[in-house]
Amino acid sequence: MTGLLELLGLGASAELLSLSGWGGNLLRGLANSLQIAFGAFGLGLVIGLFGAYGKLYGGKVTRDLLAIYTTVIRAVPELVLILILYYVGSDIINKISAAMGGGRVEINGVAAGIWVLGVVQGAYATEVLRGAIKAVPTGQIEAAKSYGMPAFMIMRRVTIPAMMSFAVPGLANLWLIATKDTALLAVVGFNELTLETRQAASSTRAYFTFFLAAGFLYLMVTLCSGAVFARVEKWARRGQPSLKGGAR
Amino acid sequence: MISLKDLMQPHRVVMMLVFAGIVIWCAIALRWDWIPKYAPLALEGLWATVWILAVSTFLGFLLAVPLGLAQAVGPWYLSIPARTFCTIIRGTPLLLQIWLLYYGLGSLFPQFPWIRSSELWPYLRQAWPYAVLALTLSYAGYEGEVMRGAFSGVAKGQLEAAKSFGMPRFTMFRRIWLPQAVRNVLPTLGGETILQLKATPLVATITVMEIYAVSSRVRADTFIVYEPLLLLALVYMGIAGVISLAFRRLEKG
Numbered sequence: 001m002t003g004l005l006e007l008l009g010l011g012a013s014a015e016l017l018s019l020s021g022w023g024g025n026l027l028r029g030l031a032n033s034l035q036i037a038f039g040a041f042g043l044g045l046v047i048g049l050f051g052a053y054g055k056l057y058g059g060k061v062t063r064d065l066l067a068i069y070t071t072v073i074r075a076v077p078e079l080v081l082i083l084i085l086y087y088v089g090s091d092i093i094n095k096i097s098a099a100m101g102g103g104r105v106e107i108n109g110v111a112a113g114i115w116v117l118g119v120v121q122g123a124y125a126t127e128v129l130r131g132a133i134k135a136v137p138t139g140q141i142e143a144a145k146s147y148g149m150p151a152f153m154i155m156r157r158v159t160i161p162a163m164m165s166f167a168v169p170g171l172a173n174l175w176l177i178a179t180k181d182t183a184l185l186a187v188v189g190f191n192e193l194t195l196e197t198r199q200a201a202s203s204t205r206a207y208f209t210f211f212l213a214a215g216f217l218y219l220m221v222t223l224c225s226g227a228v229f230a231r232v233e234k235w236a237r238r239g240q241p242s243l244k245g246g247a248r
Numbered sequence: 249m250i251s252l253k254d255l256m257q258p259h260r261v262v263m264m265l266v267f268a269g270i271v272i273w274c275a276i277a278l279r280w281d282w283i284p285k286y287a288p289l290a291l292e293g294l295w296a297t298v299w300i301l302a303v304s305t306f307l308g309f310l311l312a313v314p315l316g317l318a319q320a321v322g323p324w325y326l327s328i329p330a331r332t333f334c335t336i337i338r339g340t341p342l343l344l345q346i347w348l349l350y351y352g353l354g355s356l357f358p359q360f361p362w363i364r365s366s367e368l369w370p371y372l373r374q375a376w377p378y379a380v381l382a383l384t385l386s387y388a389g390y391e392g393e394v395m396r397g398a399f400s401g402v403a404k405g406q407l408e409a410a411k412s413f414g415m416p417r418f419t420m421f422r423r424i425w426l427p428q429a430v431r432n433v434l435p436t437l438g439g440e441t442i443l444q445l446k447a448t449p450l451v452a453t454i455t456v457m458e459i460y461a462v463s464s465r466v467r468a469d470t471f472i473v474y475e476p477l478l479l480l481a482l483v484y485m486g487i488a489g490v491i492s493l494a495f496r497r498l499e500k501g
Contacts, residue, residue, distance in 0.1 A: 060259050075488040076445040076481045079460065084477050098261035176338075185342030187453060194344050198351075210411050214339045222339035 013209045021209065022200040030131060030217050036192065037063050043118025043125045045171075048125025053155075056226040073123035079184050085116045086126065086188055109190040117181055127224030128170035132163040164236035167219040172229035179221055193217060285464050293462035294483065295443025296376075297448050300458060301487075304380055305441055313426070315388060316395025330392060337389025343450050345386060350378040350454040355475050379451035387444050396438050398429035438495030442488050459483060 017023040054062045073081065090107050097105045110111070136159055144154045186195035197214040201207045254260075316329035337345070357363050357372055371377050402425055410420040430437075447462035463476040 060257070061263070064260065070370060072481075072485065075442070075485045077449045077460070080451045080477060080484065081483050084481065087477075089471050122393055180341040183343040184450075185345060187450075194341060194347070198347060199342070203352060205355065207348070207352040211344060211352055215336070215344055215348065218341060218344065219336060219339040223335075236499070 006196040013206070015206055016200075016206055016209055022204065025196045025200055026193065026210070026214060026217065029191060029193035029214075030221075032110065032178065032190070033194075034183065034194040034221070036117065036182045036190075037175070037178045039110070039114035039173050040117035040121050040155025040181075041043075042172065044121025044178070045124045045129075048129045049120065051122060051126030051131035051135055055126065056133060071125045071127050076189055077189060078117075078120055078181055080186060081120055082116045082184055086112055089115055093174070109185075113182065113185045113190055113192075117178060117185075118183070121178055123179070124174055128174060129163070129167055132167035133159060133171070134216055138164045165233070165240060168229065168233045168236045172225070172233070175225055175229070176180055176222055179218070179225070181233055183218075205212060274478070278478075279472055280475060282470050282472060282475075286462065289457075289465070290366055290459065290462050293457060295460035296458040297445075297460075298457065298487070300376070300380060300383060300451065300456070301441075301448055302385035304387055305444055307380075307384045309317050309391060309437075311384065311388035311471065314393030315392030316397075316399050316429075319392065319396040320399035334389050334392045337386055338393065342382070342447055343385050343453065346379065346382040346450055346454060349382050350375065352382055354378065375451075375454045375456045379454060379456045383444065383447060383451065387440070390440055390443075391437070394433050394440065395429065398433040399425065401432055402428045433493060434471075434499050438492055438499075441491050441495070444489060445487055473484065 015021065017034070051066050057068050058066070078182050089112060090105075093105050097103065117139065136212045140158055140162060141154060144158045149157070182192050183194040186198065189195070193214055201210040204210070255264075301350065315330045315334065318326040319334070354372075363369060363372065371404040406424055406428070407420065410424050415423075447456060452458060452461035452464065455461075460480060466476040468471060
């Protein structure tokens with residue numbers, strides 16, 4: 001293995017990327033990134049589910065407020081939103097802590113990242129889930145209602161399973177956006193993969209080695225998630241006629 | 249478009265009044281005295297943002313057409329590289345791509361004497377060529393995928409009809425294939441252009457002085473946190489609005 005790498009002239013790169021060297025830092029950064037992406041995606045799904053229900057069945061005011069939320073979030077760059085939400089979040093927490101007689105609170109980077117990206121993801125998830133819920137035939141929901149099912153049970157037993165197959169492609173896209181948006185947190189100084197990479201690159205001056213390695217890690221995450229989501233979609237579409245041959 | 253009658257519903261009037269109240273409160277209670285001092289810089293920054301956006305979308309689209317074509321109908325030795333390019337661009341964060349080009353190429357170029365002595369060197373020492381290059385490649389990667397769908401979506405019969413008229417291949421492409429493909433994806437392109445606008449602040453991290461960088465500078469100089477960010481968000485919403493209006497015009501015309 002080492003001989004082969006030496007032969008290719010990559011011996012120095014392999015040494016730089018070894019786990020005891022900077023490679024370990026990169027992997028720690030990747031773990032942080034994935035943690036934030038999972039949390040943000042989950043928070044976004046929760047916000048999106050409430051948002052979609054609010055947009056479809058809510059009152060006039062709820063609907064208008066949600067329209068403002070999704071429009072504003074989708075028109076302003078994530079980087080700007082991240083800064084605004086970060087400052088707002090830390091200000092609110094410090095005000096609460098001051099009101100309860102505590103001092104300044106040091107905010108956990110992962111939690112802040114999840115909160116910030118989750119709010120952004122929520123806006124996109126609202127639109128994805130709204131479209132998916134609308135695609136569920138109304139007859140199914142009416143049938144459930146006529147059986148006297150409570151609203152929450154309808155959501156759990158009918159709407160969510162039936163909308164899954166429509167929602168999965170959009171949600172897969174959102175997950176990919178979430179993993180890539182974690183890189184933006186580098187700008188506010190969270191130690192995720194991109195920032196770790198930059199620190200490693202600038203202290204060793206081996207820019208190409210580290211940026212290419214990080215790109216490879218991101219690409220692996222993307223490709224693996226693609227494979228996972230393909231299976232999830234297959235599972236969500238089970239029992240439904242295949243789409244192949246129809247559209248394309 | 250929203251009609252006046254839609255806007256005049258009671259709950260919307262109340263919401264607008266509340267909103268106007270918030271705006272007035274913002275205008276009075278927050279600090280805006282830094283604006284006159286930084287206005288010229290902000291205008292320059294705004295111009296830089298719009299310029300980078302326009303150039304990178306234009307060049308990116310020019311690159312996306314062959315990429316889409318190669319993936320849709322090209323032979324394997326063209327379609328595989330095109331697909332790989334799109335996958336890599338779409339699979340890695342843009343910030344990483346920008347830093348790879350700026351720090352990577354930027355540290356590589358000075359090692360070659362012939363580059364240092366070339367005419368291009370004064371430009372290669374600045375940050376904006378790398379910013380434009382990264383954003384162009386990113387837009388091309390995303391749009392290459394969109395154009396692939398667009399090219400394969402044009403009805404086969406039309407192309408066959410053109411062929412049976414004896415139309416040369418390039419004329420066929422120029423008159424029938426490309427216009428129809430572009431027309432079909434105009435709404436998508438509009439959305440993607442807004443996404444591209446939202447990607448432009450990333451180039452501030454490699455010292456390009458666009459509008460986001462100006463707001464960071466105001467924050468660093470004056471220690472005012474919220475006001476520059478709120479104004480910045482408004483500016484971006486304004487530009488996004490202009491883009492979506494322009495594309496709606498294009499779709500109709």
